[in-house]
Amino acid sequence: MTRRARIVIGLVAAAAIATGCASGNAGGPAPSAPAGGAVITASGLAFDRRELDVPAGRAFPLLFENRELSPHNVAIYPVGSDVALFVGETFSGTSARTYQVSSLAAGTYRFRCDVHPDMSGTLIAQS
Amino acid sequence: MATLTRSVHPHSRLVTDLVRALIVTLALATAAIHLVLGGLLFTLNAVGYAGLAILMVLPGPIGRVRVLVRLATIAFTATTIAGWLLFGVRFSLAYLDKTIELALIAAVSLELWRVDGGPLVIARRARRVVGDVLGGAR
Numbered sequence: 001m002t003r004r005a006r007i008v009i010g011l012v013a014a015a016a017i018a019t020g021c022a023s024g025n026a027g028g029p030a031p032s033a034p035a036g037g038a039v040i041t042a043s044g045l046a047f048d049r050r051e052l053d054v055p056a057g058r059a060f061p062l063l064f065e066n067r068e069l070s071p072h073n074v075a076i077y078p079v080g081s082d083v084a085l086f087v088g089e090t091f092s093g094t095s096a097r098t099y100q101v102s103s104l105a106a107g108t109y110r111f112r113c114d115v116h117p118d119m120s121g122t123l124i125a126q127s
Numbered sequence: 128m129a130t131l132t133r134s135v136h137p138h139s140r141l142v143t144d145l146v147r148a149l150i151v152t153l154a155l156a157t158a159a160i161h162l163v164l165g166g167l168l169f170t171l172n173a174v175g176y177a178g179l180a181i182l183m184v185l186p187g188p189i190g191r192v193r194v195l196v197r198l199a200t201i202a203f204t205a206t207t208i209a210g211w212l213l214f215g216v217r218f219s220l221a222y223l224d225k226t227i228e229l230a231l232i233a234a235v236s237l238e239l240w241r242v243d244g245g246p247l248v249i250a251r252r253a254r255r256v257v258g259d260v261l262g263g264a265r
Contacts, residue, residue: 070165090218
């Protein structure tokens with residue numbers, strides 16, 4: 001094997017190791033929900049909850065904490081539709097954003113990470 | 128048997144090596160970004176880029192048909208960009224990655240042109256190789 005080939009293989013291995021270290025769960029307690037809003041965190045390519053309760057009929061803050069290097073966001077969709085009602089900023093962790101979500105009518109919605117659509121859950125807006 | 132790679136003039140060897148190093152660096156950079164993105168599809172994409180980077184420098188018989196690796200890299204990268212345009216999420220890391228992928232296509236195209244001689248020459252050479260293979264099978 002040539003020196004050049006060994007360097008390439010070494011770089012690939014280093015990238016794989018670095019990614020494995022970066023994608024682990026940062027751990028720690030979930031942050032508190034902002035007043036009148038909700039909170040959700042992402043780690044290990046999953047949200048920490050499958051159901052999210054939010055107030056209906058008024059705008060509300062949604063605190064999203066991304067605890068891993070993989071970029072995530074939170075987007076809200078009507079059930080059975082791919083037209084988003086709200087799309088939060090996508091960002092890498094460890095970091096947090098407080099989204100300001102516009103008023104939702106009472107009902108059931110779907111939330112997901114747009115980068116990883118398998119990360120999803122049910123959002124319930126109620127008065 | 129005809130091969131798909133023509134000999135390189137010694138004067139252009141340094142440039143060829145630099146372009147090859149750039150290609151490998153760009154391929155590994157986008158592989159690393161796709162690894163960071165996580166999930167099965169992105170990870171497979173990362174493995175694809177890493178594999179192509181290795182094939183770009185792997186010694187031995189692969190060197191005779193390196194043009195196929197170059198063509199595969201361009202096709203793979205173009206498909207990845209098209210997939211992102213159709214289904215991808217727009218955010219800063221994605222834009223960085225697409226910039227790297229466009230640069231990768233440019234660098235591989237440059238190498239394709241310098242080493243293999245451009246699309247018409249490649250097509251003629253590929254046809255000759257296919258003819259050799261088919262002739263040998265008879």
